[in-house]
Amino acid sequence: MKFSDLLKPEAVKVISAVSSKKRLMHDVAELSESAYGLHAPTVVEALMERETLGPTGVGHGVALPHARVSGLEQVVGAFILLEKPIDFEAVDRQPVDVIFGLFAPEEAGVEHLKALALVSRSLRQETLCAKLRANRDPQTLYTILTEDAAVKAA
Secondary structure (H helix, E strand, C coil), rough: CHHHCCCCCHHHHEEECCCCCCCCCHHHHHHHHHHHHHCHHHHCCCCCHHCCCCCCCCCCEEEECCCECCCCCCHHHHHHHEEEEEECCCCCCCCCEEEEEECCCCCCCHHHHHHHHHHHHHCCCCHHHHHHCCCCHHHHHHHHHHHHHHHCCC
């Protein structure tokens, strides 16, 4: 599995600022709606429900909000880079600016876990996150994600 299996170029966005974690979840949901046709209110509800189990801010400015969503055929992702980091209740209490939302079919088993592991492993790499943070063009961000992931996933 590679990032290009999970992510479409139109599912990558740079946002200058958001007011809260909940607003960010709405932005992730709206991006998934425009890129994949998911129902944004359902996605927000699923993401917020997952957050009640524990925050998905994994540290070092990275968050991996994820949820199972009905109507999906495969695992898909949405990437957002924030120009101004926000509090995300991350495990290390650091603000978040790199967000990768991951959505899986309700019945997804191992594919969801493989995708989560790929994204988590990749975004733990300081060099990859530094490249992402240094760019503001969505197409460039998509290229960075898909090229790095293709090399590292082998």
